[in-house]
Amino acid sequence: MRPSAFVVLGLAAMGSWACSREEKPPAPPKLFATETAEPKLGAPAPAAPVFTHLTVKARGATTELERTPEGWRITSPVEAKADPYAVEAMVQQLTTAKFKSTVNAAPSDADLKKFGLTSPHFTVTARAYVPDVNGGGAEDPSRQRTVTLSGGEENPFDGSVYVRRDGDATVYAAEGVVRWSLDRGPFELRAKEFLGPLDAATLQSIEVTAKDHAYLLTRDADGKTWRMVKPEPTRANASRVADLLTAFAGQQALSFPEDTPAARKALGLDSPLVDARFVPVSGDPIRVRLSQATRDGTPVVHALREQGTRATLAEVDARALTTLDVGVPELKDRRVLAFPRDAVRRLEFHPGGKAAPVVVARGSSLDGGSDAWRIEGPDGGLARHFRVVKLLGSLESLKAAAFGEANVKRWERYGIGEASRSVVLRDADGRELTRLWLGNAVPEQDERLYARGSGPDLVEVSAGAVADWPTSTADLKDPPPGGPDGGAP
Incomplete structure (x- = not known):
């Protein structure tokens, strides 16, 4: 072969390599992109978005969540504290996750049905703002960002999920953890510890009437020690009181039934087995009633927490009935001497x-x-x-x-x-x-x-x-x- 032929072949190969580099498809984008273009090489990374509102349509219900100074709260279908871990997992995926791959850039109606995106399994609309150098920008319209993600079927080969964004016809694949984090109903997004906080340092009295025991405790003026008023006047064991409050406030809801007068009566809350009243130093008293009913031949326990105009009804573990049902010997201060x-x-x-x-x-x-x-x-x-x-x-x-x-x-x-x-x-x-x-x-x-x-x-x-x-x-x-x-x- 003549030398000129090698030159021609070499140029052809280089041209093919150059074309292959130019035709390489772009990397899949982030789920929640805050910039309109990829940052230039060496440029500082854009600030992470600060999410302020989430709308989650999943499990046959729509859940609205808002960020407040005290943390995330559910505003619909009920007013309640959100589960911080569930919301944090959702925000983490929205902030950092990228699509795994592009599945179909121009899907037909038949394709969308096949991917489960005609009637998505879940839809998340997230609102956020991109903070400025001082962390502000919450009220700046130019810094507001909104994205709606719809999730469809799961790919059985690798566990990924088909996802689509509003305003983008492309069907993407996302890691299975994305579906696990975003496909959440009202119960999964709601805080399960609904009885607390019950901190001994914030209370001035505790009154409990239970199945086997009844007592009244008041906090002394020093703010640290407790005194039993009923059934007998004596010093109370402050550490045991604190442990009881921690154990009781830690009870988790197994479900949140609809709270109606008829439901309360049917569950026996008009004649509770445990009736506890916690009076804080400031604010409205907290009343908690526990009852036991039978469902399908199995006893179930429910707790009703009331404070001011707010009330929460939940099914709880049966152990909640005995947490506060303790006698005088257990509540007494076991210190033999009390002195400064x-x-x-x-x-x-x-x-x-x-x-x-x-x-x-x-x-x-x-x-x-x-x-x-x-x-x-x-x-x-x-x-x-x-x-x-x-x-x-x-x-x-x-x-x-x-x-x-x-x-x-x-x-x-x-x-x-x-x-x-x-x-x-x-x-x-x-x-x-x-x-x-x-x-x-x-x-x-x-x-x-x-x-x-x-x-x-x-x-x-x-x-x-x-x-x-x-x-x-x-x-x-x-x-x-x-x-x-x-x-x-």
């Missing part, structure tokens, strides 16, 4: 009988005294600081192993009296903050002692928890150099 630790300036450990108490006191730097713990009796000296701090901490954390007789009239029956082993805590002015008496061993419970603390009830405490109380000043002092005998031969 920072106010303690004096501890008096009474060994019992006529023995002299072991007394330690702490001065105040404000009045010129030392802030160290010193022994005041039976003899003087500097106390081991960490030993006293440990004793104070053990008194503060001492818990009742069990509750005994309430409002005891004759404490001597349990070995508790003025001559009992005890400890007294006082403030800087000598006022008694609290006192703990120890009594006899609990019958058949030798590891426990009867005790009397800050409350009116008899309690049982672990003998080991109070075994290290000092019985002499030597228990609070550092040992002398060289050992207990001072190093003498």
Whole structure:
């Protein structure tokens, strides 16, 4: 072959390669394109759109959603909080997803029917704005963007879904996750935790009438502790109250039936098994009623939450009936002593009988005294600081192993009296903050002692928890150099 022939063939090949590059189809576009043209190479990426409104037609219903300062809310067919995870998944796909491929650029009516796009399985209309450099632009018409996506059949070969956009005749294929995120009905888009928030810090009282128990709790002025008013006045266990509220507010709806007076009566909500009232520090009280009815021979539980003019009816798990149905022992504060630790300036450990108490006191730097713990009796000296701090901490954390007789009239029956082993805590002015008496061993419970603390009830405490109380000043002092005998031969 002549050299000129090789040149001709080479030019032909190059021309074919160049044509193939020029004829390469463009990459499939984004589901939600905010720019009219692809950004130039090296140009900064366009700002992500901020979605403000979604209309989802799926599962035989139309759901309207709006972004609010408090988060996404459903405005139709009901007024309710939206499920943040479901909406976030939808917004994420609209923001980042691209079509997988172009299926048909000019589909016929027969093609659209084959792809399931004549009557789409789902349609999503999304409105958003492209923020400016300062994050604004929500009210700027030039920054508004709207797209409507329609989804059809699923491709059985790769799980993709056929999708079409308004204003674009092309049929595209999108990843299956797009369908999973966008094909959502009102129930899937609605928040299932509808009873909350029920935060102990925002409530001032809780009143519950349940199947087996009834009680009234009020929050103390300090905003942290709770007190039981009914059925008996006593300190309430603040951490247990918080746990109950968390568990109750976490109940999820299994369905949202239509709320009508007839439905409430048929479900037994006029005579509920649980009737709870939560009064916040500010705002309308929250009332929650729970009832049980039978459906197809199976018991089902429903909850009705009412606050102001808003009411929500939902089917819930049967465990919701027992979450708040707890008794006095579970609600009581198990701390044996209640006192402000920072106010303690004096501890008096009474060994019992006529023995002299072991007394330690702490001065105040404000009045010129030392802030160290010193022994005041039976003899003087500097106390081991960490030993006293440990004793104070053990008194503060001492818990009742069990509750005994309430409002005891004759404490001597349990070995508790003025001559009992005890400890007294006082403030800087000598006022008694609290006192703990120890009594006899609990019958058949030798590891426990009867005790009397800050409350009116008899309690049982672990003998080991109070075994290290000092019985002499030597228990609070550092040992002398060289050992207990001072190093003498």
